[in-house]
Amino acid sequence: MKRDVNLNRLAVFVALVRAGSFTAAAAQLGMTKAMVSQHLLQLERELGVTLLVRSTRRMAMTEAGVAFHADCVQLLEQAQTAIERIGHQRSKPTGTLRLTTSTDYGTAVIAPALAAFQRLHPSLQVDLVIDDQINDLIAERFDLAIRIGWLRDSSLRAMRLGSCRQLVMAAPAYLAEHGAPRRPEDLVTHGWIAMSPLPTPLRWTFTRGSQRRVVRMRQVMQANNAAAIRALVLAGAGVSVLPDYLVRDDIQTGRLQVLLAQYRLPEGGIYAVYPDPQPPAKVRVFIDFLRDHIGAL
Template sequence: MAGEVNLNRLAIFVALVQAGSFTAAAEALGMTKAMVSQHIARLERELGVTLLLRSTRRMTLTEAGTAFHAACVRILGEAEAAIEQVGRNQDMPSGTLRLTATGDYGTAVVAPALADFMRAHPLLQVDLALSDHVSDLIAERFDLAIRMGRLRDSNLRSARLSSFRQLLVAAPAYLARRGEPRTPAELPGHDWVALALLSSPLRWTFGAPDGSRRTVRARQVAQANNVAAAHALVLHGAGISVLPDYLVTDDVREGRLVVLLAQYALPECGIYAVYPGKQPPAKVRAFIDHLRARLAAAA
């Protein structure tokens, strides 16, 4: 039956027809003449038709053999083209890069980096999905995710891109109303804007200049379910919060926010590219390199 045909024998059959004899085909394929003959005989048995008429001095294709040869040439050509296309995809960014990131980091950092990347690769399309929930890359068909902080255990591959600092900030209007804390011990007396997606949004550990550590528990007056919302609350004087440096750098420089307790350090957090599969395609590798270089230049 056709379903039992060994497809490797199609290539041997095409090589035999092209070579014109069993002896020449065996030399071209690196096989013995007997082995080539066995493969053709088995192929004919699997198909249930005679492909070649043989004599001591020549071979001739039957009508079925002629039609089958044409089909085999087409099939092998399409297979070769498919293999070449896969190779090109591994070497050159192409197709659609589908990636996900958090709303704040995606807007502030990933989207501008993608715009530059697209200019360098005009044939590449981009599908950027921003969400604060951790997407299932395989189920949702993402090529890549940019994730922050500690990574969860998974079967996905990851590459560290950079890191960001966590900054304790408040608006000048809030500080004029409530005063500025000078030590971590004063924080429980202040109004705190909590980020609900954190596992411990009100518990923070500060490293002092002398190397000691102080953990405090803040008093919540408001909470937000994403960083952008917490940022807006702090900007408008609702209270103090810890926000990522990439989000507040411009606000601090332009005086809209003030960094508090600058001599005390909060833990740095990693920025990672996460992707499925051992061998990511060229579009993923290229964007990881592009984003890493961009982050290093901005550091």
Template sequence: MERDINLNRLAVFVALVQAGSFTAAAEQLGMTKAMVSQHVARLEQELGVTLLVRSTRRMSLTEAGAAFHADCVRILAETEAAIERVSENRDAPRGTLRLTASLDYGTAVVAPALASYMLTYPQVQVDLVLSDHLSDLIAERFDLAIRGGSLRDSTLRATRLSGFRQLVVASPSYVARAGTPKRPEDLATFAWVAMSALSSPLTWTFTHAKGGRTTVRVRAVAQANNASAVRALVLASAGAAILPDYLVEDDVRAGRLKVLLPTYRLPEGGIHAVYPGQRPPAKVRAFIDHLAASIAAG
């Protein structure tokens, strides 16, 4: 049969046994002697057993009371330890940081930042899951997600880490074959490698540096559901594509890719750290700060 036990009375009972008298326990707990006596009497009533034998001069534990006291001491000690562990997780990064990011951004930016983060916080272990699938953070037990683009789940908290430019790129050999576009409309004749994971991979709106907007629909000869795969196809001269700057800036510097239409801009994307709950643990807060600093140092 289940009993409705007020667990606060356990602490009063343990304090009474430790103090040795109702008067001393009352002083220790900041209660009246009558309140201490009432708590113990109600605890006995809730348990259905006698815990203490009282006389005018002394009190002693019954056999059941002695066994129950030992259990209460253990329970309170474990509770205190659990509270201390939670406080440690709140105040100092420790434990396992489970996070997810897209394949391309996770490889190019998040993984290197995690390596230096682990050197700074050696008490944190890392579980990084790279996927272009939009994970359910709560159901899949992620502490954190690094996401690009627009945010869809309003129940999650988000911190903006940075933005990125979207660039039209092609290999020098493809440009030699297709020519250099002067206006966005010229892209309509280009072979296009599309990012199929986007909601509208073939329609793009460009803004000129001097103002004015132009919307163009391109013709796909190939598509892939991952930006790294699109990049590989473009490097192999399959056609032109729009890719994030963080993925192609090394290729552009090395001359493996060329930026087309440099006087035009596409809408910038945002990179966000997304997490459940109003108060993320220290390991999450520390990594968000660390990643933001790593991106800024760039």
């Protein structure tokens, strides 16, 4: 028959046996002697057995009390170990950090950052999943996602780590053949490589001070991935918009050129998104590390 037992009384019972008297147990537990006695009586009623026999001068455990006490000690020790283990996870990075991000940002930024992060925390395992789809963090048991752009409404927690600029790019060979645009409107005469997943891949808004210009491009190609678009632009197939983190080296080496640098396109955010309202240490330290890493780029 199932019995409803108040588990808090187990700790009182163990403390009473350890102390050897109701008076000493009451002092250790911060209770009155009457409260300790009441807890024991209630526990015995809930269990349906006598655990202690006592007189005015002494007390002794029954046979059932001896066996139950041994089980209670083991149970409380296991509970304490579990509490300490959780506390350890809260204070020190342990276990496996499972995260996901997009293909282009994952290869350009996250993978190199994880290599440096793991050197700082060699006991921490890392599981990086590259995917251009929006993963279900809870169903797929991800600790966090790094997402770029503009976040959808969600019950997940999000922390902004930085921002990324969108730059109009072309290869020198393409510009030598077709010329460089001087105004946003000039882009309509150039072949545009569109990012197909965007809601309006051919419509872009340029700002310069208080000026705002909306331009509709002429598509010659499209691709569903920023890394693929970068490869097409490098090959001289046309002009496109690429995120700054993907083309830093190309700009420095001269493989690609920034067009219309005096104009701005909408900036996207870089976010750490996670499901846990109280994230463990492994998530907190990685978010702090990545924020610093992004800030130094």
